[in-house]
Amino acid sequence: MAAIEVTPITEQDIPGAIDAVQQGFADDPYNHWIFDRSKFSAERNRASLGLRCKWGMRNALFFVAKEAGSDTVLGVAMWMRPKPLTSAAAQSSWTDWFESWRLWLDQVFMNLWYGRGGLNVKRYYIWKSSQSLIQHKLWTNPGGYYFCNIVSVLPAAQGRGVGKLLFKTVTDMADREGVPCYLESSKDEPNVRIYEKLGFRLAGNLDCDDDGVVCKLFAMIRDPQVPQDLQGPQGPQPDNSTTAVLDHPSVCN
Numbered sequence: 574m575a576a577i578e579v580t581p582i583t584e585q586d587i588p589g590a591i592d593a594v595q596q597g598f599a600d601d602p603y604n605h606w607i608f609d610r611s612k613f614s615a616e617r618n619r620a621s622l623g624l625r626c627k628w629g630m631r632n633a634l635f636f637v638a639k640e641a642g643s644d645t646v647l648g649v650a651m652w653m654r655p656k657p658l659t660s661a662a663a664q665s666s667w668t669d670w671f672e673s674w675r676l677w678l679d680q681v682f683m684n685l686w687y688g689r690g691g692l693n694v695k696r697y698y699i700w701k702s703s704q705s706l707i708q709h710k711l712w713t714n715p716g717g718y719y720f721c722n723i724v725s726v727l728p729a730a731q732g733r734g735v736g737k738l739l740f741k742t743v744t745d746m747a748d749r750e751g752v753p754c755y756l757e758s759s760k761d762e763p764n765v766r767i768y769e770k771l772g773f774r775l776a777g778n779l780d781c782d783d784d785g786v787v788c789k790l791f792a793m794i795r796d797p798q799v800p801q802d803l804q805g806p807q808g809p810q811p812d813n814s815t816t817a818v819l820d821h822p823s824v825c826n
């Protein structure tokens with residue numbers, strides 16, 4: 574495989590990014606819980622992911638991984654920037670407010686056109702409320718968290734370092750700023766092990782329970798680490814000049 578490059582997503586990458594998400598999540602337990610597979614519409618799902626991609630281009634840190642010289646998207650990652658948990662800064666800006674309404678309206682039009690495509694709306698709200706509970710419990714860093722909203726690698730390209738590079742783009746940034754990262758995975762095996770290798774630790778579980786039909790999600794946190802170029806030859810060293818990192822101890826423990 575040629576060298577992998579991670580770059581910000583462009584309009585041209587969107588169809589490939591959607592393929593990576595649809596294929597990566599084809600056997601995902603959350604997907605199977607939230608969609609009625611007998612009514613699932615891949616076309617509606619594509620339209621929904623297309624809206625989410627366009628929203629992500631405007632509002633998130635959004636990257637694709639490709640082999641050098643190739644246009645094929647092998648993997649995609651979308652991250653939300655940290656938002657302070659309290660204080661006036663935590664209030665939504667006008668842009669956030671406008672963007673969430675824009676996405677909501679786009680989704681309303683999409684639903685009018687395609688229908689729900691098998692989406693179980695009751696379960697969607699069960700998930701949202703479980704997510705809000707666990708985040709309320711686990712999120713203690715006042716400056717907030719880099720939040721991994723989507724990460725997916727084409728099945729044929731998995732296990733070859735693509736996911737690691739996609740993560741590194743944002744975890745390097747987080748380490749420099751001394752900010753923790755957060756994700757929720759619906760797969761225990763092998764994802765929890767993979768994310769542990771990338772520096773995350775299992776912090777809690779979400780049980781999304783629809784009258785006994787449960788979807789379990791795994792909440793993981795990565796505390797900021799000393800950036801590699803600030804580590805001495807013996808590995809990580811305490812360095813009083815790296816205040817951005819050392820001013821943020823692992824507040825999530």
Ligand SMILES: CC(C)(COP(=O)(O)OP(=O)(O)OC[C@H]1O[C@@H](n2cnc3c(N)ncnc32)[C@H](O)[C@@H]1OP(=O)(O)O)[C@@H](O)C(=O)NCCC(=O)NCCS
Pocket residue numbers: 597598601724725726727730731732733734735736737738756757758759760763764766767768770771
């Ligand atoms: C989870 C996912 C993003 C990881 O990306 P990937 O490209 O397959 O992972 P990488 O090849 O970069 O591997 C990252 C690390 O995990 C390890 N790893 C990879 N696959 C593994 C497996 N099956 N079991 C244990 N460790 C594994 C690698 O060895 C590497 O560790 P190292 O740096 O110490 O060698 C990818 O597998 C995926 O898209 N899965 C399907 C969709 C999904 O579940 N998305 C996540 C929702 S939260």
